[in-house]
Amino acid sequence: MDAILEQHSWRDVNSNLFRQLLIIVTIYIFLYSWLYFFLGAPASGATLVFGYAFLTPLTFFLEKMKYHDTSRYLFTLSCIFYIYAAPLGIRFEINAFYYYIPEVMIPLLLFRFEQKLQIAIGSTLPLLGWAYSIWGPYPPISEGWLAHSFPVEAFKILNPLGSFLMTGLFIGFFTKYLQMIKDLQIADMRQAEFKLVQSSKLASLGVMAAGVAHEINNPLAIIVATADVLKSQIISSEIELKEVPESLDIITSISARIAKITGGLLSFSQSTNNDPKVLSSIQEIIDSTLELCKARFSEANVQLEIHCDPNIKIMCRPYQICQILTNLLNNSFEAIELLPEKWVRINCSTHEQTVYIEVTDSGNGIRKEILEKIMLPFFTTKPFGKGTGLGLSISLGIASEHYGKLYYVPTSPHTQFILELPLNQML
Numbered sequence: 001m002d003a004i005l006e007q008h009s010w011r012d013v014n015s016n017l018f019r020q021l022l023i024i025v026t027i028y029i030f031l032y033s034w035l036y037f038f039l040g041a042p043a044s045g046a047t048l049v050f051g052y053a054f055l056t057p058l059t060f061f062l063e064k065m066k067y068h069d070t071s072r073y074l075f076t077l078s079c080i081f082y083i084y085a086a087p088l089g090i091r092f093e094i095n096a097f098y099y100y101i102p103e104v105m106i107p108l109l110l111f112r113f114e115q116k117l118q119i120a121i122g123s124t125l126p127l128l129g130w131a132y133s134i135w136g137p138y139p140p141i142s143e144g145w146l147a148h149s150f151p152v153e154a155f156k157i158l159n160p161l162g163s164f165l166m167t168g169l170f171i172g173f174f175t176k177y178l179q180m181i182k183d184l185q186i187a188d189m190r191q192a193e194f195k196l197v198q199s200s201k202l203a204s205l206g207v208m209a210a211g212v213a214h215e216i217n218n219p220l221a222i223i224v225a226t227a228d229v230l231k232s233q234i235i236s237s238e239i240e241l242k243e244v245p246e247s248l249d250i251i252t253s254i255s256a257r258i259a260k261i262t263g264g265l266l267s268f269s270q271s272t273n274n275d276p277k278v279l280s281s282i283q284e285i286i287d288s289t290l291e292l293c294k295a296r297f298s299e300a301n302v303q304l305e306i307h308c309d310p311n312i313k314i315m316c317r318p319y320q321i322c323q324i325l326t327n328l329l330n331n332s333f334e335a336i337e338l339l340p341e342k343w344v345r346i347n348c349s350t351h352e353q354t355v356y357i358e359v360t361d362s363g364n365g366i367r368k369e370i371l372e373k374i375m376l377p378f379f380t381t382k383p384f385g386k387g388t389g390l391g392l393s394i395s396l397g398i399a400s401e402h403y404g405k406l407y408y409v410p411t412s413p414h415t416q417f418i419l420e421l422p423l424n425q426m427l
Contacts, residue, residue: 015063017177018110022063022075024169026056029082036086041147043089051081069118072110076122079103080129086159089141094155098163100130105170109177220258226250277402280318282348282355283310288318289325293333297344300337308348314355314421320398321421324406325359327391328417332361335415339363355421363415366408374408 033048055078062071080103086096107122226247286308297304325346332344339362347358366374375396392406399406404421 014110014112014177015068017173017180018063018072018075019060021106021109021173022056022059025075025079026052028166032086039147039150041088041090041150043141043145043147044086046145047085047088048082051078051085055081069111072107072118072122073125075110076103076106076125079106080126084129084133088138089145090147090150090152094152095157095159097130097133098160099166100126100133101163102166102170103129105167105174109170109173223251223255275317277315277317279313280316280321281310282312282314282321282357283308285316285318285321286325286346286348289322289329292326293329297329297333300333301342302333302336303343305343305345308346309350312348312350312355314423316402316421320402321419324395324398324419325357327395328359328419331391332359332363332415335363336361350423353423355423357419357421358416359419360412360414360416365410365412365415368410371408371410 029048029052033045033052036042036045036048055074059071059074059078062074079099083096083099083103086099087094103126104123106126107119110122111118113119230244230247286306290304290306294304329344336342336344341362344359344361347356347360349356349358375392396406399419399421402421404419406417406419409416409418
């Protein structure tokens with residue numbers, strides 16, 4: 001359902017529901033018209049046949065041409081016409097006015113709740129039709145079209161029952177309509193959440209861009225220099241064959257390093273939550289994360305310490321865990337870059353069936369007055385333009401999706417966050 005709703009607007013959902021309702025009402029009137037013919041009320045039957053033969057195609061046409069409000073007004077008027085036509089030529093009251101009860105509900109199905117004027121007009125029309133059916137004159141009917149042996153008493157019971165049936169049907173449609181609106185809202189929320197996650201990633205990438213460029217440019221300079229030396233030696237015929245493998249090894253090693261950096265960027269930029277969780281090494285995830293930011297830390301003389309058992313593996317989406325660690329590391333860097341003592345430690349450990357990833361920096365902790373707000377979306381203590389306020393809130397959501405936790409440790413003498421992830425979680 002979500003996938004369909006994400007691809008279709010509210011108007012598409014409403015149009016599909018309207019067409020279903022139009023078809024059901026048309027079938028109902030079709031059956032009623034021939035019942036009237038069969039029971040000897042030709043004026044009523046013929047009028048109903050004219051209604052669904054002319055008004056229904058016209059309503060469909062207007063809807064197809066995207067005259068949505070007009071098609072809905074016409075549908076409302078058509079239903080009033082059907083109710084008005086039912087007693088024509090019968091000369092006795094057959095309780096057809098009961099159908100005005102479900103008729104009043106129709107505008108709630110046809111228009112959005114914000115379209116108050118359209119709903120008011122659509123609900124007023126049945127009331128005017130009901131008033132006219134009581135006090136207004138009916139057109140004269142020739143003797144040949146009058147009903148002479150019509151089961152009036154039976155229809156006095158049948159019409160109220162039919163109106164209650166239609167009321168139940170409309171209530172069912174209204175319930176379905178409300179569910180569709182709810183699904184649309186959920187789909188919109190998921191799309192907004194997706195955009196927020198992407199916005200946070202772009203902000204993180206922007207922060208890391210200079211460092212990543214530096215990390216790539218330096219190895220590229222070595223590759224170019226090594227290649228130039230080989231080229232000049234070949235041209236001057238002074239090349240030593242034993243030096244060629246050494247130079248090629250340098251190029252291969254440095255190319256692998258660049259590939260590792262770009263691989264980290266690719267992993268970080270992945271954006272779908274539909275990817276299956278895979279068995280991943282925590283050490284490899286940390287290494288991939290550090291490839292994106294260690295140049296920035298190095299230039300600012302921030303000491304990085306990693307303590308992790310390479311054998312720890314969990315079921316996860318690696319790029320999402322990478323995103324959590326990137327957010328935590330970026331926050332740590334920006335908090336301590338001006339301090340005299342600058343270091344960040346990442347410790348990994350396991351206890352029972354849980355992995356604990358601790359990210360601690362040399363900061364003095366977070367102020368008590370903002371502790372309750374740090375995980376809220378858009379909350380940030382950074383200057384305007386430096387942060388989105390989404391990093392921790394999105395990281396908390398990712399941790400929850402992995403059946404884990406992310407929290408601040410107020411008892412630590414320094415600023416410390418812990419990411420808890422289960423060792424054996426569902427795929």
